Amino acid sequence: MPKTHHYEVTVTWTGDTGSGTGSYRSYERAHDVEAEGKPPIAGSSDPSFRGDPSRWNPEELLVAALSQCHMLSYLGLCAGAGIVVTGYVDRPHGTMIETPDGGGRFEEVVLRPEVTLADPARADEAARLHERAHEVCFIASSVNFPVRHEAQMMKV
Structure with missing residues (x-):
């Protein structure tokens, strides 16, 4: 019988600059990827899509x-x-x-x-x-x- 594995993470958008997604340019793509007991991964979109190049995409x-x-x-x-x-x-x-x-x-x-x-x-x-x-x-x-x-x- 095959074994089944489950994986759970939490992805939280942290890029609201005060006006939410009012326009394509009004928000940051910043987010955190987390799993219990592990350090968060700072994420964003690719810089080609207005992302932060210092964060993982x-x-x-x-x-x-x-x-x-x-x-x-x-x-x-x-x-x-x-x-x-x-x-x-x-x-x-x-x-x-x-x-x-x-x-x-x-x-x-x-x-x-x-x-x-x-x-x-x-x-x-x-x-x-x-x-x-x-x-x-x-x-x-x-x-x-x-x-x-x-x-x-x-x-x-």
């Missing part, structure tokens, strides 16, 4: 979630295979397009993990585990656009 958080999920899946697979990872850095890139109706969608996200291994002789085996990590990543399995990876195995 939903598009960045989506790209980050895909990267985190892949990394955590990959590290677990490596541990299970006895491959010791000593370093992992990802600099993912997401591409979103705006549509004429005012909406938009992601076209793709490219993950670019740089993985350092304790035993470089296992680099080929470790590189192949990225495919399996993609298959088991909950977030990648939930989006309707391609998520690719261009992994690099780093030499110590």
